[in-house]
Amino acid sequence: MQLKNCPRCGKLFSSSGRGLCSQCLQEDARDYDLVRTYLRKNPGANMVEVNRETGVELGKIEEFIRQGRLLSYSKLQVACEICGEPITGGRLCDDCRRGFRSEESEPEKPGVKGRVHLERRRGGGLS
Ligand SMILES: [Zn+2]
Ligand SMILES: [Zn+2]
Secondary structure (H helix, E strand, O other): OOEEOOOOOOOOEOOOOOOOOHHHHEEEHHHHHHHHHHHHHOOOOOHHHHHHHHOOOOOHHHHHHHHOOOOOOOOOOEEEEOOOOOOOOOOOOHHHHHHOOOOOOOOOOHHHHHHHHHHHHHHHHHO
């Protein structure tokens, strides 16, 4: 057993292999239950509806989807973290997972100076 900071609430807790403190785990289980129960009755619901009807944060619902825990209840999708393609679980779409897009490295970003200059010009043009 070692002491760790809970990644969700930041509280120090003794980690026994699970990622969250017992309070957050409990909250997670309760939220998951709410979402699952709702999706069982409304398998066609989208994330916004689930959020509205269950009160569970969108971020959490997304986490459940990424973990694949809702796959058997719905076809909810989340966005690939690299290209934004809709996926039904995990963090990346098939293409990104295989590294197909890794060659597209980001182009050099212009310095802060250049960006400030640009914004000023755009603002001036509007007024
Ligand atoms: Zn916690
Ligand atoms: Zn992708």
